[in-house]
Every structure is written in structure tokens, then in C-alpha cells.
Amino acid sequence: MNEVVVTVPASSANLGPGFDCLGLALDLWNTTTFRLGGDGIRVHVEGEGAGKLPEDTGNLVVQAFTTLYVRREATMPRDLQVECHNLIPIESGLGSSTAAILTGLIAANFFLGQPLTRLELLRMTIDIEGHADNAAAALFGGLVLVASDLHPPIVRSYTLPALNLVVVVPKVDLSTREARKLLPAMVERCDAIFNLNRTALVIDALREGDRKLLMTAMDDRLHQPYRFPLIPGSQAAIRAANELGAAAALSGAGPSVIAFANDNANAVAQTMQAAFRAAGVESRCYHLTPTMKAAHWYG
Numbered sequence: 001m002n003e004v005v006v007t008v009p010a011s012s013a014n015l016g017p018g019f020d021c022l023g024l025a026l027d028l029w030n031t032t033t034f035r036l037g038g039d040g041i042r043v044h045v046e047g048e049g050a051g052k053l054p055e056d057t058g059n060l061v062v063q064a065f066t067t068l069y070v071r072r073e074a075t076m077p078r079d080l081q082v083e084c085h086n087l088i089p090i091e092s093g094l095g096s097s098t099a100a101i102l103t104g105l106i107a108a109n110f111f112l113g114q115p116l117t118r119l120e121l122l123r124m125t126i127d128i129e130g131h132a133d134n135a136a137a138a139l140f141g142g143l144v145l146v147a148s149d150l151h152p153p154i155v156r157s158y159t160l161p162a163l164n165l166v167v168v169v170p171k172v173d174l175s176t177r178e179a180r181k182l183l184p185a186m187v188e189r190c191d192a193i194f195n196l197n198r199t200a201l202v203i204d205a206l207r208e209g210d211r212k213l214l215m216t217a218m219d220d221r222l223h224q225p226y227r228f229p230l231i232p233g234s235q236a237a238i239r240a241a242n243e244l245g246a247a248a249a250l251s252g253a254g255p256s257v258i259a260f261a262n263d264n265a266n267a268v269a270q271t272m273q274a275a276f277r278a279a280g281v282e283s284r285c286y287h288l289t290p291t292m293k294a295a296h297w298y299g
Contacts, residue, residue: 001110001111001299002035002036002037003033003034003035003036003299004033004034004106004107004110004111004297004298004299005031005032005033005034005297005298005299006031006032006033006034006102006103006106006107006110006295006296006297007029007030007031007032007295007296007297008029008030008032008099008102008103008106008138008295009025009026009027009028009029009095009099009137009138009141009291009293009294009295010025010026010028010029010030010087010088010094010095010096010099010138010288011023011024011025011026011094011095011098011099011133011134011135011137011138012024012026012093012094012095012137012167012251012252012256012258013093013095013131013133013134013137013251013252014133014220014223014249014250014251014252014253015202015206015218015249015258016198016202016217016218016219016220016224016247016249017194017195017196017198017199017202017217017218017219017220017221017222018133018145018195018199018202018203019195019220019222019223020131020132020133020148021132021133021145021146021147021148021199022133022143022144022145022199022202022203023095023132023133023134023135023136023137023138023143023144023146024137024142024143024144024206024290025137025138025140025141025142025144025290025291025292025293025294026094026165026167026288026289026290026291027288027289027290027291027293028087028088028094028286028288029087029088030084030085030086030087030088030096030099030100030103031085032061032082032083032084032085032103032107033081033082033083034065034080034081034082034107034110034111035080035081035082035083036077036079036080036081036111037079037081038079038080038081039079040078040079041056041057041062041077041078041079041080041082042055042056042080042081042082043055043056043059043061043062043082043083043084044081044082044083044084045059045084045086046083046084046085046086047084047085047086047087048086048087048088048089048090048096049084049086049090049096050086052090053084053090059082059084059100060097060100060101060104061082061084061100061101061103061104061107062080062082062104063104064100064101064102064103064104064105064108064128065080065104065105065107065108066104066108067104067105067108067124067128068104068105068108068109068112068116068124069108069112071124072112072115074112077111084103089169089256089284091173091174091175092169092251092255092256093169093174093176093250093251093252093253093254093255093256094167094169094251094252094256095134095135095137095138095252097129097176098125098129098134098135098138099138101125101128101129101135102121102125102135102138102139102295105121105124105125106121106295106297107297109121110297110299118139118140118294119152119153119155120152121139122135122136122139122146122152122153122155123151123152123153125139126148126153131148132146132148132153133146133252134252136148136153136155138294138295139155139294139295140155140157140294141157141291141292141293141294142157142158142159142160142290142291142292143157143158143160143203143206143207143290144156144157144158145158145203158203158206158207159207159292160206160207160209160290160292161207161208161209162209162289163206163209163260163289163290164260164261164262164263164265164287164289165258165259165260165261165265165287165288165289165290166241166246166258166259166261166265166268166269166272166285166286166287166288167251167256167257167258167259167285167286167288168237168256168257168259168269168272168273168276168283168284168285168286169255169256169283169284169285169286170231170232170233170234170255170256170257170276170281170282170283171281171282171283172230172231172232172254172255172281174230174231174253174254174255176252176253178230179227179230179253179254180253182226182227182230183222183223183226184226187221187222191221191222192222194219194221195220195221195222198216198217198218198219198220201213201216201217202214202217202218204217205217205218205247211245211246211247211260211262214247214260215242215245215247217247218247218248218249218260220249223250223253224249224250227250227253227254228250230254230255231250231254231255232276232279232280232281233275233276233277233278233279233280233281234250234254234255234257234276236275236276236278236279237257237272237273237275237276238250238257238259239275240271240272240274240275241257241259241261241268241271241272243271244261244264244267244268244271245262245264246259246260246261246262246264246268247259247260248260248272257272259272265287269285269287272285273285
């Protein structure tokens with residue numbers, strides 16, 4: 001086959017206390033078409049990232065594609081046309097870089113005859129990106145718990161009831177790499193215990209659709225307190241959502257904030273955006289749902 005179309009969902013990681021081990025696939029997708037042939041390696045980006053993302057071999061999709069060919073000691077195609085239709089906002093905490101890496105790996109795996117399983121694709125993504133939560137959610141769908149230090153990683157995917165999610169994306173420049181540099185190398189035992197028990201409660205609350213429990217469970221002491229200062233208005237936005245009964249947290253490393261609304265999603269969105277505006281930060285808003293559908297491809 002000379003063509004493959006790869007579709008990968010957005011994802012939200014951590015969900016408060018589940019640092020680097022919880023992820024949630026979201027119904028917002030990047031779709032990329034790969035065609036062998038043409039003249040050299042060319043990339044065209046439409047939608048999110050258009051005019052910003054490289055349209056040559058520097059594009060992360062192509063870099064990931066190349067990585068798998070190198071890993072398999074296979075000859076890289078000389079002529080490859082890549083058309084990216086992106087809906088996932090970049091550098092937002094919604095797994096855009098993970099989606100790009102997975103897109104490239106999945107396409108390369110397809111053209112190589114699919115030698116890698118999903119778990120092996122996950123392992124490669126961890127090797128490239130350094131963490132597994134977004135990738136596990138995108139590759140397996142739904143709510144996932146992942147143990148990434150094992151070979152192969154262990155992934156558990158959970159079916160969820162209908163949930164209304166509000167994701168507010170503030171206009172704040174923040175890279176995951178920079179956000180990680182702020183985290184302490186050591187944590188207090190009491191803080192570790194705090195996050196451990198709440199991570200278990202987040203899983204239970206989401207599976208049961210128990211929003212009251214989720215309000216209590218979706219708290220964190222390991223990463224959010226260190227990242228809030230980088231994202232003006234984020235802590236106030238979370239408090240504003242909480243006041244309307246919506247559990248909220250940073251999405252991944254941020255800057256986005258994700259909130260689990262009831263039937264008041266519009267009100268939650270408005271109050272969160274108002275909190276960012278009060279801090280001098282404009283934002284845009286997405287109304288999303290979790291998806292059990294994982295990354296997929298056809299060719």
C-alpha cells in the first residue's frame with residue numbers, strides 16, 4: 001500500500017493527582033495522510049499549528065516516522081508526502097506532541113508491515129517523549145492507568161459514563177519540558193500518600209460518574225502547586241469551576257484547565273474564562289467528551 005491515513009485523539013494527563021500515570025482520551029482528533037511518492041519529503045499542515053509547525057523533515061511527525069525506520073534498520077522512503085489536518089491545539093496540555101509522535105510511528109509501522117504491537121508503539125513513544133500517560137490514553141482510548149517503567153508497560157483502560165468536559169486553553173506560552181524543570185526532585189511522604197489515595201479515588205469517581213467524590217479526589221500536591229505561578233489565572237479558574245460543582249485540574253502540565261461539568265458546562269466555561277481574563281489572559285474554550293475510540297488507521 002502506498003497510502004495510510006492515521007487518526008489520533010487529544011488526551012488529558014494527570015487529572016489532578018495521577019502524575020504521569022493517568023490519562024484520558026478526548027474526542028478531538030488529528031488526521032494525517034501519508035503517501036509514498038512525489039518529490040522528496042514534504043509536509044503540509046492545516047488547522048492547529050499551520051504556519052508554526054515545520055513543513056519539512058523537522059516536523060515531529062516525520063522525525064518519529066524516521067525514528068522507527070532507523071530502529072528497524074530499514075531504508076527510509078526518499079519520497080513521502082504528509083498532509084496534517086490538526087484539531088488539537090499545540091503546546092496546550094492536550095497531548096499535541098504525543099499525537100504527532102504516535103502519528104509518525106503508526107504510519108511508519110504500517111509501511112513496514114506492522115511489526116510493532118500497540119504496547120510496543122507505546123514503549124517507543126515513552127522512549128521518545130519520556131512519559132506515557134498521554135500516549136497510553138491515545139493508543140487505548142478511554143481513561144487509562146499506565147505503569148510505564150515495566151517492559152512491556154502495563155495499561156488498564158476503563159469505560160466511562162457520559163461526561164461533559166470543559167477545556168479552557170489560555171494564551172500562555174508553556175512547554176511541558178519547562179514545566180517539568182520546576183518540579184522538586186524529592187517530595188514529602190505525606191504528599192506522596194495524599195496523591196496515592198486520591199489517584200485511586202479519581203479512577204473510582206470517574207467510572208461511577210460520582211462528581212461529588214471527584215471534587216474531593218481531583219487535588220494534587222506533586223506538580224500543580226509548582227506550575228500555577230507559570231499560568232496566570234489557572235488556580236482561580238479551577239476555584240471558579242469548583243464553586244459551580246465542577247472538579248477541575250490542569251490538563252497535563254498546562255496551560256489548559258480541564259473541568260468536569262454537570263449540565264452547566266456553559267456556565268463553567270464562562271466563569272473559568274472570566275478568571276483568566278481577570279488575570280489579564282485571554283483564552284479559548286472547548287466542549288468535549290471522553291472517547292473510548294483509540295488511535296486508528298486505514299490504508
